[in-house]
Structure formats: structure tokens, C-alpha cells
Amino acid sequence: MSRKSLLVFLFDLGVAALAWSGAFWLRFNFSWPDEYAQTIFVGLAVILPVHALMCWIAGLYRGLWIFASLPDMKRVLKAVAGSLAAMVAYAMLFHPLPAVPRSLIVLYPLLLTVFMGGGRIAYRMWKEHRMFGALVGQGKPVIVIGAGRAAAMLVRDMERSPDWRVVGLLDDSAGKWGRELGGHRVVGAIASLPEIAGDLKARHVILSIPSASVELRRRVADLCAQANLQLLTVPALEDIMSGSISVNSIRKVGIEDLLGRETVCIDTANVIGLLSDKTVLITGAGGSIGSELCRQIAHFAPARLILLEQSEFALYTIDQWFAQYQPVLEVVTLAADVKDATRLDEIFETYAPQVVFHAAAYKHVPLMEVRNAWQAVRNNVLGTLTVARCAQKHQAQRFVLISTDKAVNPTNVMGATKRLSEMLCQALYAAQPTTLFETVRFGNVLGSNGSVIPKFEEQIACGGPITVTHPEITRYFMSIPEAALLVLQAGAMGEGGEIFVLDMGEPVKIVDLARNMIRLSGFTEDEIRIEFTGLRPGEKLYEELLADAERTRATPHPKLRIACSRPVAVDLINEVEAWLDQGASPADEQVRAGLRRWVPEYEPMQQATPASLAAGGFLRSVQ
Template sequence: MHKFGYKSLLVLAFDLLALALAWCGAFWLRFNFVWPSDYNETILMGLAILLPVHILAFWLAGLYRGIWIFASLPDLKRVFKATFGSLLAMVLYALIFTPTPSVPRSLIVLFPLLLVAMMAGGRVAYRMWKEHRMFGALAGQGKPVIVVGAGRASAQLMRDMSCSPDWRVVCIVDDDPSKREREVSGHRVAGAIDDIGGLARELKARHVILAIPSASSELRRRVADQCSRAGLQLLTIPALEDIMSGKVAVNSIRRVEIEDLLGREMVLIDSNEVGALLAGKTVLVTGAGGSIGSELCRQIAHFAPARLVLVEQGEYALYSIEQWFSQYLPRQKIVPLTADVKDAVRIDEILAEFQPDVVFHAAAYKHVPLMEVGNAWQAVRNNVQGTLTMARAARQHGVRHFVMVSTDKAVNPTNVMGATKRLAEMLCQALCCTPGTTRFEIVRFGNVLGSNGSVIPKFQEQIARGGPVTVTHPDITRYFMSIPEAARLVLQAGSMGEGGEIFVLDMGEPVRIVDLARNMIRLSGFRESEIRIEFSGLRPGEKLYEELLADAEQTRPTHHPKLRIARNRPVPESLLAEVEAWLASPGSLSDEAVREGLQGWVPEYCPSCIPCREAKQEQCA
């Protein structure tokens, strides 16, 4: 229960004084600013009854739980509730006690109006006085900033910024002509987005804040272009999904990142379907410390699994995800384990002890050029043998669902990494055709923004050094999606699989890497004349573009708009035995021997296609 301290007593005294003044003032107004001496007894008797009744009404309305410096609409609602109780008490006094002379009927309007004005006005006046004392000296201080957007989010942002010594809003811009020359939180809507450059020069602003949480990528790019031309730094508030989920507040200002400009929409998944797969189950994730694996673990935890087994080869990566859970989700039961997915004894030991219901296999070597030269056999061992080891152990120990995370580089591969992932897909499909209760599903998607080894951290590092930014080819394109988006769709696909499917994620439109580099240079506050772009040539095994479906494949839709299922050619019955015999080869195989072996099982693997793709963007015969 709320403690009634001395501050609450002062507020109560103010409210009782407001009550007395409103009661007497209503009579004074009723008789045209002349005090009605004949009504003295009625007034005093009314006060004697109303004051104790009002104390109870004020208390029940919760008037003393609010803090005056934060007085707002909820406090005004409480004032209305208390006033209604006061009005009811006044009417009962007039009807039950029937004083002589009687209470004028006009007091039914005058009394509550005066009481609301005094109680609410006092609270607002105190807040204004207190804020002036605390923050009034900040007026005119801080860096001048232009706010984009004249909506509710910008109003809240500007209220918070008025209490900050760091920022000073000089104007608002919005494309809605009906808002032009109007004000939001005391700041004028001075023009449209296209006027940013001129307004910045006029008002000497160097910063712009995009205060539209639901802004489309097109709008973000347009604002970014305007800021780039004018040499302004663009900041933004968090996305709508982050605000709604409670991750961050509206006033959490940050720099605009390249992810904001790439046009990825918020992905919704069927929580009931995914929950049925994960809730109360033991879930194991391999590669749990990687960019995809760690996000999978975070997403899985939202569905309340009974236990989450984190399998990771790298000690520091495992430590990092273990510490994240310790800090943010300490109640989630996790089991962090170091293990190499190629180690059949260790994997068998883990699955025998923890008996997972679902396995998400995200462990893999993914870097194309590194796996192409000098490491081809290690790519085979990690991506093919590691997947086969995990899949066989999963079937042996009765795992219900085995979900392999694959890549678009497995489609018509021109590199060892892509070919090994395609072969791993085929092995999972082959195992699905053998006796057992395990359902094997494969999920295939493209590049993930900000993942380990991706192009974006590399560009950021090059820009920080002053350039140049190296792009392999002026026409090279890639599909991109965010890490959370990819993780959600992997979970959705895992919950939908019936066994043997290859799920293909909707990756949207491909992005030219040179455009990505230019946008990142601009967002960093530089021009291309300051940070130049150099073309270094395609690296070993690299394509100009990635494909999500092989030519011989067709797809069928699912009930989720972002997921389709690929129809693949049948897998040979002899595949498992042949690949296992190859993996048992003594010692390491040369890069050429690896390529020859992969071409035997993955006929669409064609390393010699790289030159013709670069020149013509055509499939080789």
C-alpha cells in the first residue's frame, strides 16, 4: 500500500484547499461575483460534509500515487475520477439534507469545472516550474538537430530531448502538407524532407534524426541521400518491432546502419506452430557461438524449452553465448558444451546423455576463398563429415527433428564450400529415406547482415582506416537478410517440415555490393572522393551472383509467405556408402582430388563456370 508521507500530506492539503475554493468560488460566480451572505450556513454545512467525503474520494482515485513532476494524462484521469466523486457527494448533500436556502442547480456545472481547473492546473503548473528549474538552463544549449517526422514518436522524442544538454531541436520536416507550419512539442514543421539541406544551412544544423519507427527502407534511403548531399550526419530511433518488444525506448538514438537501408521487412512467424516444436523440449544447437547459431539460441529461448544444449567448438564463442544467457536470460536452463561435430564419440556421448528432441545444425565452414585453396579437404570434413556425424547420431538417439542450416551457395556451386554444403544436403535427404523416426529438414538462405566474415564488418574496418573500400567486381550481387530474420525463418521451417524438404527463404531482391559500399561510405559521413572504391577481381570460387534454386529444381509454396519448398532430384541409394568410404580416405586429399570427388556426387558443381559467369552471366553447358 502507498505510504502517506509528508509530501502526500502537502498534496492533500492543496487538494482540500482547491475543494474549498472551488465550492466557495462556484457560489461567488453564481451570484455574479457578489458574495451571497444568505448562503453562509449552506456553504459551511456543505464544506463540513464534503471535506471528509473528498479525502476518501481522492484516496480511492489514487491521486497520491503520482509524482507531480511527471504529471500527465493518467493524473488528469485520476482528477476526473475524484471530481466525479465530489460531484456525487454534493448532489447527495443537496438532496438528503435539503439546506435552506437550497444549493443552486448551476453548481452542478460550476463546482466540478472549478475543482478540475484548480487540481489539474496546480499539478501542471508545478511540473512546468520544476522542469524550468531543472532544465531551463539547458535552453539554447546542445547541438542543433533537425527531426524528420511530425508524429507521436517524434513528439515523445522531443519531450525527452528537451531535458538533455546534448541536443537542441531547431525544426521538424515532414512530407505531409497538412502539418506544414504547425507545431509539435513547441517546434515548427518548417518544410518537407527535400528541404533538409537548405534548412540545415539556414539553422546551422549538422545532425538529422529520423523519428519514424515504421519508416520504409525507401524513405530511409531518401533521407540518407538528402543528408549525404548536404554533408549531414543521420541518426535514427529504433525500429518499431524493437520498441514494441521493449528492447529499447523511443529516445534511444543511434546512427543509421546499412541494415536500415536494405529493405528487409519485419518477419512474423507462427508462434503456436514453433512453440509446439520447442516448448518444454530439449533443444540442441551446433555452432551455438556463431552468428546464426547464437541468434537461433536466443530465439529458441523465447519459446521456453526445458533445456538448451549449446554445442560449440570455439571456446571463446561458447563463453560469449553462455555469458549472454547468464546476463539476459538467467532462468533459461542451458548446457554449454565444447565439441567438434566431426568427433563421433563426443557427439554420441552428448546425445546419449541429453536426449534432445530437436537439433539445429548450424556448425559449418562458410568462407568461400579460404576453403577453396589449401583447405578444401577440411571443408569436406567439417561440412560433410560433421553433418553426417550429427545426422547419424540424431537418428540413432531418436531425435524427432534435425534441421540443417544450408546456404544459397549450394545451388549450382562453383566453389568447394557450396559443393560441400550441397553434398551435406543430399546426405540428409538420403538418411531421411532410411528407417528411423528422425525428420530431416534443410533450410537454405543467403548472406546474413553482420555475420562473422561478412562483407559489412570488412567495409566498416576499411572505412575506419580511411579506405580504400575493396569490392571484387562492379557487377557482383548478393542476397542479404538480417540475423534475427534468418533465425526466425529457420525455426518456422523446422516446425513445418515433414521430412526431406529443402526450405528456401524469400531473400527479396539482390543487392549490388558496390552500391552497398557507397551507402556505407555515405552513412559514415564521407564522400566517395574521400573514401575511394577499388575493384580487386573475383576471388577463388566466387560467383558474380548467387542463386536460391538449382535449374532442375521447382518449388511449391507453403502456408508461410517467406518460405517455399524445393523439389530436388532423387538421391542415389548408394550415396551414403560411397561418401562414407571417401571420408575414410587416409590422410588429406589435395584440393584437386576434393574437387574431382565432389563433382562425382554433385554434378551441378562446376568450378570451370567461374570465367563464363563473370563474362556473360550465362550457365555453362
């Protein structure tokens, strides 16, 4: 036992003796009963050893007094109960004369609880005042939205921080108005935020309702924008329930908080059956989707991960992540081009992957539309065909193609190449169903390489303007982890040949996205302008997902449907291979004509030229 623990132990013995004698003193109206002296002293000889043993069993010397809380009080009550049992046993078995007064059954445990618990609470109050008392009144004034459990934990942590000073709380529950939480008053409803922030001289607001609906988040964001307040938020509810919330966990509200995406639940047992103890290969493993797939797959205990990537830096980055966060998992990082059949054959021969996720692709619409159309075909179509043939040749169990919503009625080369890749996977499965081929199709992901959000952030940092191609352009968005989890779910439930369509939620106007990002950055549209540059080559106003019930069928998962696509002839494979084997690189228009031969729904939106590509202005890197 350490010196501090020994002092606590002696304290508990001392207060037990004090409670025992004090109970007699109270019983006899604050006078010492001399005739009970022998009963008192013999009782101490019985009660104190039992009390000491119960304190040890209850674990009272494992906790730190400075963090004394409800669990410590539960341990105190266990020790008091044991000590009370010893007192009753002494009174009944030893029959002391005079007898122990019956009122001590109430007085003794009551005093003992007050002394043991109160001592711990008093020490914590003294210690916290000594450590943090000087911080009172310091820090930036902040208003906390919410007066629930998360807010209570947050307020407690803020009292120990020199950076923040809580000046009030807001909550829409009228029953909480005028009451206090952690010594801070709930001053009114959320709608009164602008006025109260002005009265209290606060420039920062923390939304401390982890389960807040998207509508509430948007409403608070609008109120903060009106009053020029900086809006922050706390982590997810599961982090708070685990006790991991702290002042350091406060973060700025991001655009993903306002887009309305719900937490994804998957059939974990099904995915474990797909990945556990399997060798899994991911192409494009260093990209936005590919790298997140790697991280998610690692949670399902694969035997080995094969990370295949053409970009050296991207491969290095994901390799370093696994070295830091998953050092036990066997990870093989391989530099390879998905069009290199010899290299792929060597990899499949050496490692024999059982599950393949093909995420490698050129995805950038305008760049692939002009001067790079044939390279898009080779990378997306030939790359898919090469990897898929290797998977089939080496008897992989499953092959999952990552596709895009731009493959639906495509108007650009990138979308048409992805649609042709889908068709080739279906044809390969029809020709030889030993490997199960599945396709997963979804829209834009938040924060991916080349996506609209990082571009807007860069433009805001430069002082604007934010460039949007058209005031009516809309897109579907989902988070990268959400997309990766649903890809795994689709891969686990597929039976071969399906095209899975993810539920992308409601489409979002890009101009509304830009406005929200301006507000969240603390600016107004007068300070950061929005400019419209015109649609770029191959760009649609609206993306399609085939998510309606007429052209899709349901699956057991509410966020996954299966597209009812037309049958694909096996002859397609040889025809496309012959086209891909031509020696010279065809011109862009010849590429489009070839794609239309096999993808009849492909309708190029406009005649793309280098000049029309340049008309996209600032937004060349935005999908």
C-alpha cells in the same frame, strides 16, 4: 502516507473547499451570499470526506507531479465526478435552506477540475524550468524529420538534454507546415532539408518516423549525403509505443535500415509446439547464426539448451550471454568437434536432445577453395553425417540442417560440400524416417562473422579504399534475427526430407552497398575510394536460391518455399562414407573430382591456385 503525499492530499482538500465556496461566489456575481453561509459550511462537511475518499480511490497519490500527464488528469476527473455526486446527494437528501443553486452542478466541478489539474500542471512547469531551463539554447542544433507521435516524444526528451537543441522539424504533410510541435516549428518538406540545414546551421538530422519505408530512408540518406549531414534515427515503432524511446536511444542509421527487409512474423504456436519443454541441441552455437538461434529458442521455453561449439572463446561468449540474460534457463555448454563420433555419442546418450539444429560449418568460400578443400569436406560433410547419425541413433524428433544459397549450382568447394550435406540428410531420412530431417537454405546475413559489412566498416575506419571484387557482383542479404526466426518456422512446419528456401528479398549490388556505407559514415567517394580487385576463386557474380515458382512449391508461410530437388539414393550414404574414410588427405583437385561425382551440378568456376587466391587482395574475409 509520505510527507509529500500528505501535502498533496491537503492541497486537494483545500481546492475542493475553494471550488465549493468559489462556485457560490461566482453564482452571486462576485459577492459573498451571507444567507447561504449555513448551506455552504454544512455542504463542506458532507462533500470533503467524500472528495477525500474519491481522491484516494482514483489513485491520485501514486503519481509524481513532475511527470503529471493525461493519466493523472483522468484520475482527477474521477475524483471530481465523485465529489460532484456527493454535492448532488447533499442537495437532494438534506434539502438545505436556502437550496443549493442548480448552476453549481456546472460551476463546482469546473472550478475543481481547474484547481486540481492546473495545480499539478503548474508544479510540473515550474519544476521542469528549474531542472532543465538552463539547458535552453545549449547542445548541438538538430533537425527532426517527422512531426508525429514519435517526434513529439523525442522533442520532449531533447528539451531535457544538454547534448541536443531542436532547431526545426520537417514533414511531407503540407497541413503541418508552419505549425508547432512542443514549441518547435515545422518549417517545410523533407526535400528542402539541405537548404534548411544550411539556414539553421544544423549538421545533424534525426529521422523520427519509425514506420518509414525503405524508399524514404534512402531518400533522406541521399539528402544528408548531399549536404554532408550526419543522419540518426530512433528505435522501432514497438519500442516507441511502449514508451521506451529516449535521447539515449538515438542511433546512427545503419546499412540494414536501407536494405528493405520487413519484420518477420512467424506462427508462434507452431514454434512453441516444436521447442517448448524440449531439450534442444545447437551445433556451432557460438557462431553468428548459431548464437542467434540459441537466443531466439530461449524465448520459447525449452526445457534445456545444449550449446555445442568447437571454439572455446565463442562458447565462453554465448555462455556468458545466457548467464546474464537468461539465468533461469538450464544451459549446458559443451566443447566438441562435430566430427568426433565418440564425443557426440556421449552427449546424445547423456542429454537425449529431441530437436537438433546443425549450424556448425566452414563457410568461407576463398579459404576453403585452396589448401583447405579436404578440411571443408570433413567439417561440412563428415560433421553433418556424424551429428545426423547420432540424432537418428538416439531417436531425436527433428534434425534441422542450416545450409546456404551457395549450394545451388555450386561453383566452389564450400557450396558443393553443403549440397552434399543436404543430400545425405535426405538419404538418411529415406533410409530411416524415425527422425524428421529438414534443410533450411538462405544467403548472406548482415553482420555475421566474416561478412562484407564488418570488412567495409574496417576499411572505412582506415581511410579506404573499399575493395569490391566486381562492379556487377550481387548478393542476397537478411538480418541474423530474421534468418534465425525463419529457421525455427521451417523446422516447425517440416514433415521430413524438405529443403526450405527463405525469401531473401531483392538482391543487392555489393558496390551499391559500399557506396551507401561510405555516405552513412559521413564521407564521399572522393574521400573513400572503391577499388575492384577481380573475382576470387569459386566466387559467382550472382547467387541463386531456387525461389521461383517453377522449381519450388509454396508453404503456408509467405517467406518460405520448398525446393523441388531430385530424389537421393540411400546408397549415397555408404559411398560417401567410404570416400571420407580414406587415410591420406587428397589434393584439392581430387577433392573437387570427388564432389562432382555426387554433386553433378557442381561446376568449379576456375582453376584455383594459391596465386589466384592472393589476387583477392583486401577482400579475403568477404563472402
